[in-house]
Amino acid sequence: GQNIDQPTEMTATExxxxxxxxxxxxxxxxxxxxxxxxxxxxxxxxxxxVLDGLEEKGRFSSFLSRSKGYSYLLLKELQMKDSASYLxxxxxxxxxxxxxxxxxxxxKP
Amino acid sequence: xxxxxxHPSWVICKSGTSVKIECRSLDFQATTMxxxxxxxxxxxxxxxxxxxxxxxxxxxxxxxxxxxxxxxSLTLSTLTxxxxxxxxxxxxxxSARDTEPYEQYFGPGTRLTVT
Numbered sequence: 696g697q698n699i700d701q702p703t704e705m706t707a708t709e710x711x712x713x714x715x716x717x718x719x720x721x722x723x724x725x726x727x728x729x730x731x732x733x734x735x736x737x738x739x740x741x742x743x744x745v746l747d748g749l750e751e752k753g754r755f756s757s758f759l760s761r762s763k764g765y766s767y768l769l770l771k772e773l774q775m776k777d778s779a780s781y782l783x784x785x786x787x788x789x790x791x792x793x794x795x796x797x798x799x800x801x802x803k804p
Numbered sequence: 805x806x807x808x809x810x811h812p813s814w815v816i817c818k819s820g821t822s823v824k825i826e827c828r829s830l831d832f833q834a835t836t837m838x839x840x841x842x843x844x845x846x847x848x849x850x851x852x853x854x855x856x857x858x859x860x861x862x863x864x865x866x867x868x869x870x871x872x873x874x875x876x877s878l879t880l881s882t883l884t885x886x887x888x889x890x891x892x893x894x895x896x897x898x899s900a901r902d903t904e905p906y907e908q909y910f911g912p913g914t915r916l917t918v919t
Contacts, residue, residue: 725906737897737910738848782848790906796847 697721699795701783706801707773715768715781715798723788729757729768730782732797738782741768770800778802806832808900810911817888817918824884825914827898833878834900838908839871842895854881888918 698720707713719727726745730738744750744759744766756769768781780797787793807830817823827837839851852868854860854875862868872884881900885892895915899908 728907730910735895735915737913739910740907743907786906791850791853792908794848794850 697787697793699783699785699793701781701795701798703796704799704801706803707770709773709775709802709804711773712769712771713773713800715770715783715800717766717768717783717795719764719766719783719785719793721785721787721793724761725786725788725790727757727759727766727783727785728792729755729766730784731779732782733779741781773802775802775804806830806900806902806909808834808898808909808911810898810914812914813912814915815917817916819889819918820887822884822886823888823916824882825896825898825916827881827883827900827911829879829900829909832900832902832909834881835878835903836901837875837881838899838901839873839881839883840897840899842897842913848897851883885916888916890918892916893918 700718728743729741731741732738742757749758754771759766780799782797784792809828811826837854840848842848850863851866852860852862852873854873856875856878860873875881895913897913898911901908
């Protein structure tokens, strides 16, 4: 079956760094997306990894290890507006995104 | 990035009536559009996938006669909730993508309340 495992909730301090881990199992693999979703809003795209390694984009970086079925999203210099849910979504062999429940990130001052 | 609009952003309707939600890709051609439903504090649930000019593919458990999807052009897809009931109240979100790199661009969502 297809499965995604992320922590349900994480708490971090403003200005700090947080890493959100994701392990996945899919039928085939065509890359992995990270989305951010604020409460009551639709998801917005953060990153896409298809090859192993680290992709850096400003304060956000995403890492992928295909052999381990593992990815993480790294958020630096946390701001209060980063409080949101972060969704790890691998793409299967049919190019469909597989969605988990996401990780709710709470930022404290 | 690409922009996807959704209309209306919220709607309240009476039980038994039908509601149509529009999803438009504003600056790209969406060969594929997706319709999701999300209940509070739950994950996105894919309802159906539609390709322009062909019938939608519904996920298991989603009634195709109740949730009518039309993807008539490369920039417009509609979801019609027929004979709506209170249990259909949810946040409906569409997304669209072109061909590679397969990123899905999401609309802002439509909050449906059935009274």
